[in-house]
Amino acid sequence: MRIAGLTQDFMGFTVVGPGHFLGSGHPGPDDREQPSHLGLIESTDGGESWRPVSLSGEADFHAMEAAHGRVYGYDSVSGRLLVSEDRQTWDPRADLALADLAVSPDRPEEVIATTEQGPARSTDGGRTFAPVGGAPVLVYLDWPASGRLVGVAPDGAVHVSTDGGGTWARRGQVPGTPQALTTHGGAEVYVATGTGIHRSTDDGRTFRVFQEL
Known part of the structure; x- marks a missing residue:
């Protein structure tokens, strides 16, 4: 991704508020001033510029969520979930391989992670996880409202709880391999693949190409 004249490889990204983003990843090939692992970086101008915040040269967050005044991030270097309340000091939590994570909008201690074996739930802030029984294997997940979760499987099938x-219903399908998922409002679902961004306005039942890549 090219931002403010620099190309950066964003592995993790989350929105804190309007124009306020947090990210992580690697510098571009032309940027020799930054370490190979950017740690936590921040933009407060809609991505026009970025500044290092913490763990520069140490962490590479592949999944991130900002919720309840905390930042939850999966560090691929250590293989652990890290949690911070001030974005400077980090508390190491569970050691598990995950692709994505979502935090309950109501309960800061409840986290669901997607793993190769299926979703796993934590009720102690990510310190321990247990499998979610009966859930489909998902790769990306969003938790936009109290009971509503939306996830996409590795084959592009979209599931909603x-x-x-507790229970899941299969909805529509997107072509290609999913690379990201997000939701907006009560019925919009966006899934990015290698060829484009696909949009649903009926809670994942049908999709149309929103933007080709």
């Missing part, structure tokens, strides 16, 4: 992950 309306009871906090």
